[in-house]
Amino acid sequence: MSRFFDLISDIHLDFWVKVDSNLRKMEKKIDLFVDSLVPTSPxxxxxxxxxxxxxNNQNVIMLRSLMRYYESIVMVRGNHDLYLVSGKQSKKYKWLSENRWREMKDFVNQLPGLFVLEGDTITLEGITFGGTGMWYDFSYGIIEHGKTREELDQIWSKEIRDRKFIKKQPDFAQEEIRFDRIIDESDVIVTHVGGDWSQLLLNARYVKGDSIPSFYFFDGSRWADRLSGKAWCFGHVHDHYDYMRNGCRFINNAKGYPRDNPGAKIKTVMI
Known part of the structure; x- marks a missing residue:
């Protein structure tokens, strides 16, 4: 029996709808943006x-708008959900990104039908979803390009905005624990950062000594023998993927920035 759910990631709402002090005006724009994302038969x-x-205030408006179409929304944390992009934001959240994410989770908990996964599972429409944000571990550059962790740390500090805008980086070891405990129970695994970079190796723009993808994926190969028969939904990279590996279906349906996938919409997935 076929089961269905819809998928999107990397919405980056404030790149599509500017923050506006006129709340009603912003709500209307967000509604129109959401209408443009949702498929004909969600x-x-x-x-x-x-x-x-x-x-967060924009994100809550968007989630409420999406609930016009969906009975349930399941989400995980992305790296940009931790960003403090201004001094005003940093002061508001006491220079700690986790405070912003905690506020977002408090909002979600007040809205029926919305669920944040952090090492948790939930069964909806006969599908068990399990997820956590996960994080990158620099392994791509180490394995594919022979870089040292110290070399990659230098590249990360200079080139990746996470270093600047996330106040106190996530604990990768804790994320691994969360990830490990949801795999076996899940029909659909949801993370922000993906655990398989095999498709990058088919793309010439990533294989010619570019170590930046070290901050796009983590090494999920240690869990490969536990993935068969599952679907793994991820984001972070704004390329679209839908392929099979180790008996698992890997799916990325990122919206991304306006320059990336301007026509991208929410995707319906059948499993």
Whole structure:
């Protein structure tokens, strides 16, 4: 029996709808943006694999707008959901990104039908979703390009905005624990950062000594023998993927920035 859910990630709302002090005006614009994302016949469940946007008040408006179409929304944290992009934001959240994410989770808990996964599972429409944000571990550059962790740390500090805008980085070891405990129970695994970079190796723009993808994926190969028969939804990279590996279906349906996938919409997935 076929089961369905809808999928999107990396919405980056504030790149599509500017923050506006006129709340009603912003709500109307967000409604129009959401209308442009939703497929003609949406499923009952929407999965958002991280990166709503940089402002919690905007994100809540968008989630409420999406609930016009969906009975349930399942989401995980993305790296941009931790960003403090201004001094005003940093002061508001006491220079700690986790405070912003905690506020977002408090909002979600007040809205029926919305669920944040952090090492948790939930069964909706006969599908067990399990997820956590996960994080990158620099392994791509180490394995594919022979870089040292110290070399990659230098590249990360200079080139990746996470270093600047996330106040106190996530604990990768804790994320691994969360990830490990949801795999076996899940029909659909949801993370923001993906655990398989095999498709990058088919793309010439990533294989010619470019170490930046070290901050796009983590090494999920240690869990490969536990993935068969499952679907793994992820984001973080704004390329679209839908392929099979180790008996698992890997799916990325990122919206991304306006320059990336301007026509991208929510995707209906059948499993």
């Amino acid at each position: 499923s009952n469940v929407l999965v958002i694999a991280g990166d709503l946007g940089h402002y």
